[in-house]
Amino acid sequence: MDFILQGLIEAIKLLAAGGGETYSAIFTTLKVSTISIIASLILGIPLGFLLGYAEFPGRRFCRTLADTLLALPTVVVGLLVYAFISRRGPFGDLGLLFTLPGIAIGQTILALPIVISLTASAIEGLDQRLRLTLLTLGASGRQLALTSLREGLFAVLIASVTAYGRIISEVGVSMMLGGNIKWYTRTITTAMALETNKGEFAMGLALGIVLLIIAFTVNAILSILKMRAGI
Amino acid sequence: MDFILQGLIEAIKLLAAGGGETYSAIFTTLKVSTISIIASLILGIPLGFLLGYAEFPGRRFCRTLADTLLALPTVVVGLLVYAFISRRGPFGDLGLLFTLPGIAIGQTILALPIVISLTASAIEGLDQRLRLTLLTLGASGRQLALTSLREGLFAVLIASVTAYGRIISEVGVSMMLGGNIKWYTRTITTAMALETNKGEFAMGLALGIVLLIIAFTVNAILSILKMRAGI
Amino acid sequence: MSELIYELSKLVHRYGEHVVLEIEQLSIRKGRIIGVAGPNGSGKSTLLKILAFLQAPSEGMVYFEGQRVTFSDPPPRREATLLLQDPYLLKRSVFENVAYGLKLRRDKNDLTRRVGQALTWVGLDPKSFTHRSWNELSGGEAQRVALASRLILKPKVLLLDEPLASVDAASAELIMQASFRARRDWGATLVIVSHDLIWMHEVADEVLSLFNGSLAGTGARNLIMGPWQISESGLWRKELEDGQQIIAQSPSGDQSVAVLDPSDVSISPKSLEPASQRNAVKGAISQMIFEKNQGKVLVNVTADSISLYARMTEDAIKALSLHPGQTVWVSFDFDAFQWL
Amino acid sequence: MSELIYELSKLVHRYGEHVVLEIEQLSIRKGRIIGVAGPNGSGKSTLLKILAFLQAPSEGMVYFEGQRVTFSDPPPRREATLLLQDPYLLKRSVFENVAYGLKLRRDKNDLTRRVGQALTWVGLDPKSFTHRSWNELSGGEAQRVALASRLILKPKVLLLDEPLASVDAASAELIMQASFRARRDWGATLVIVSHDLIWMHEVADEVLSLFNGSLAGTGARNLIMGPWQISESGLWRKELEDGQQIIAQSPSGDQSVAVLDPSDVSISPKSLEPASQRNAVKGAISQMIFEKNQGKVLVNVTADSISLYARMTEDAIKALSLHPGQTVWVSFDFDAFQWL
Amino acid sequence: SAGEPVLRMATTTSTDNTGLLDYLAPLFQKDTGIKLQWVAVGTGKALALGRNCDVSILFVHAPAAEKKFVKEGYGITRRKVMYNDFVIIGPKNDPARLKGLSIPTALKAVTGKNAVFVSRGDDSGTHKKELSLWKAASLQLPDKKKWYIQTGQGMLTTIKVAEERSGYTLVDRGTYIKYESQNQGNPRLVILVEGDKSLMNQYSIIAINPESCDKAAYNRTLGFIGWITAPKAQKHIADFRLLGKQLFIPNAEQ
Ligand SMILES: Nc1ncnc2c1ncn2[C@@H]1O[C@H](COP(=O)(O)OP(=O)(O)OP(=O)(O)O)[C@@H](O)[C@H]1O
Ligand SMILES: Nc1ncnc2c1ncn2[C@@H]1O[C@H](COP(=O)(O)OP(=O)(O)OP(=O)(O)O)[C@@H](O)[C@H]1O
């Protein structure tokens, strides 16, 4: 029990200290998660839109597949990507294993089903009249997509927030593909896992709190932006 | 690379074998994840509904908080719950540590923000006229909630699917609170982590595939039910 | 005289800073059918939402059956049911939509029969409609399903916001019948908003006019839109496209809308010249409508782009032997206008 | 004779198994204003959606400006714009809503002025409306914003589905003006669906009637709803509540709707008795409407719960000196009915 | 299985990953009727679980930390069970030429050549041993050096990193044999330095002090300690093999 309080104190100390291992992990986390969320949104939103709007055979199956992949465990992602980017893998020569881009690839794959599934249901949930109205006003396919996304912005935002939460909180992929290498690929979560395994529960919790503070900051900024935009 | 193919073969073997360690882990996973998803839906849907519909001071802050908690790492949940149910913790006497109910508590906490946030935005996304229509037809508060959820069923379903994906794929909580005890609290994901740690990548992947087959089955059933219901 | 069901007093409603409703006093007696007319944005829907207890007014008091309605306590919402201007159907079958309110009240006796009856009231054949899904309906059919789901509740008060929008002529007739039936069978009080003045004068005991949020007498009104130009003489002038003109005293702005009481308008089958204080406009009779409640006739004259109503007695019409299609001269005073 | 803009041939549209539209042949000439009337569910909106290329017909051909429209290739959607029956505004300001279509076309010259102009056409003051949000509008205001966002596009074809629903009288007039302006200024062709027959006869060059998905001549129609009862003589009978009755030959079912051409109905100011093959119903004239395009007068007689139109010449009216409010006898043959 | 007496143990990953406990637990249950359940975690976490009374017995290999644990009163009756040894492994081509060197010279050679060295960096028994080796060689810990990679992960994962980076690492023999077996006896990393006395890896068993944890199943704990240190179980340990190689050498003091 007492390590909870200790963890809080420790968290403040960590943040107050400035520099050092914690800040290295914070920056690594921010760097990787930013790349991953951007990549997964760029890939996922158009796919989600297609899945939500377009009519094509097998659409229902694709939807079920995307929903299934919400259950993709980090370990599986880690293993699969590892198979491709390890020295013995087809992309071994790129030297991506145990690097930040390596982690980003894994995290992007992890977050993609979330972005796709939630975007698709956001689009499916839109008022039927929207599509007709846009076509009637002369929207082309791309314009239809952009405006629909903008009208469903609120729901697309929550998809992004959910995906970001998944990315920033995951351990398995960072551990396997990043290697938790100190000063280099150690993220807050891998550091946390390490401290916990060492029995340094207070320290583990402190890092967790630091992570949540970061997440809160990101979400608070988003919330203010949303309020400004009147959503 | 080769372990991917190996993993596929291994997965088929595991499932074909019947009984044994794998089936024990499958049943454990199904048992725990079912409890967790039901608990998180029972707790999360009403809270999400309140957050999406009710007007109260601090609502925006609560929303941001819920969004933040989407980034709750499994390790933090594990540590916090551990603090309470460890022998030295306030609920130590219940002997929940290293048991399935122990894991379920952690997973429920992990999934709650997903259920709450996605339900809240599903409710916020509902047509404004729905609320007025229901009031006009004489719906009481509870009836208003139930019908709104039913009208937003599609979005609430995707919340559940996302939460289920998170629950069934997580490792950290099961590891920390369940202890990965063979025949007892070992789930597919903790077994997977163990195999991977042991360097048995093919076996790890095989378990991952088994997990995804389970998730696919669940989602396919859901998809058929949705189709029947005409959603 | 029957008792009052509603009493509104010193009612003000604002959206933001903008006052959209300001009613000093309004009483509605039990069992009456009240029509509410008025241009777009005059506050009709806002008034109905307040009467349905869906919206608390910014200021003022609402009494329902003599009781002050506090909008913080759950108000007596089940007593009054509103058909929204833009009706919404639940994503279910027609049957479920119509039966929904009864199910909420755990009143499940004889549902099939009652749903069928309610559908028949609005002119929908139960056989072909009960099992349709909400999205397999045309606009007018959906509108009528929404109405049926209110009628079936047999509420004390029925508030209908534009029940005729996108409904066909036969249904307009049926909705009128349904309104009468509601009053006759279960003593309902009705408040109906519509832009179809003819229909409304047939169905309603009394038609309230709302202008800019205020009650402005009863009955139909002529509206003449701007732009108005100031003329040399200091009077304001609206030019019609055929060169005729309408002259008015002091509008509140060059885009003001002039309101003219049809009772202030006369019609002559013989040529009239504009006089010093009186407009004369040449046009053709496009419609003549009998106002049942007043026993008078509204004559609608179209002059170029403008359409004006004059209210006349049957005798005057007979005397002048007016008929639709006839060319006539309409006259009214420069100062007969109210301004919006 | 100007060229054709639309040609429809052997058109069939189904929802599931249910045929809702079946048009053997329909041509629309450039620059015409075509009205479409018909009861709810007769297929009007479906027809407009096909003309707007939003929906491919189940069968048949659509030609636009002489070209066969293939709905699989992107059809010429920018040439024809449809105002939906249940209009939808984007969750943006009024300005953004009205400017949206122009922005899609990357046509951003002078936007403020053009948006202001389009708003003025529909009777909304740009100053007070441009900056409002989509959800700060009354029903009729929203309807008119939706219309403005179509007018601003100056499309070759304007398809308006119930533009008058929930719009006030002044706006109805303005919408008529806007329709004429669209034809005059940029040669637009218009197809307008409305239940307001009077308005439609004023605005349209020609009014098509749809019944059960088929074109059924032009002009207004009387509808007499069931139930019909079989009488001893083998004829069918509808009883009015005041004891009068209407007799018909062979309806297709006891709930059938009878359609009666107003030209087949006569009116007499003197008492008439039902004859062997002819109905006579006593009622009162409630309206008289001048049909500009036909130069005839529609006389609307209300008999108990039924309302019937008779089409008469001006001279006949003058001769009988009919006027609203007057008690009259309406007569028509037993076999004058068509059945729905 | 609800009625079965259960003994809960926290242990390090090596005893679990090698399969030793899977092999011993059924034998123990057959002899005593007690069901052994174990949680395989890092040494530090194992000690923390012991401190919090979540397990009744520890089976770990970090002598210094263990002594401290007992001294603080959390543990009681610490008994040696078995040992194996640590070895330094590296790529077959041995770029820093470590083969056959003594431990201190080998570490100096690594430092001198900036050769990649992969460290567990997780406070595990192995990590603690490695730290003590740097100290014994009078070398400063090369934290933050580019060639010194601290994984903070388990042994096999750390070996994978070393393999990927063609680096050296310190490993316990049991895990190395497991690694060898996974690579069909033809691993990329081979043993280069071994046999030094300082490389001994002692596993001990500690009972949780029933005075500090009233819920600890002290009787069963004593039962297990008695069983595993007895000659019969000691022989089982000696018999436990992988690829035909013995992984642990029992050394319980009778
Ligand atoms: N949510 C809102 N926020 C701000 N202003 C609003 C809002 N809703 C309505 N208004 C404004 O309030 C006024 C009254 O609106 P209301 O809907 O009551 O008019 P109405 O008489 O029903 O008009 P219509 O005939 O067009 O339905 C209008 O000027 C409208 O622009
Ligand atoms: N999506 C749909 N699925 C099945 N049936 C439909 C669907 N949409 C419309 N219908 C049916 O098709 C027929 C024609 O509909 P349509 O909307 O064209 O009628 P309408 O003439 O526009 O009627 P209204 O005056 O009520 O708007 C109706 O009987 C309606 O019930």
Ligand SMILES: [Mg+2]
């Ligand atoms: Mg309104």
Ligand SMILES: [Mg+2]
């Ligand atoms: Mg329609």
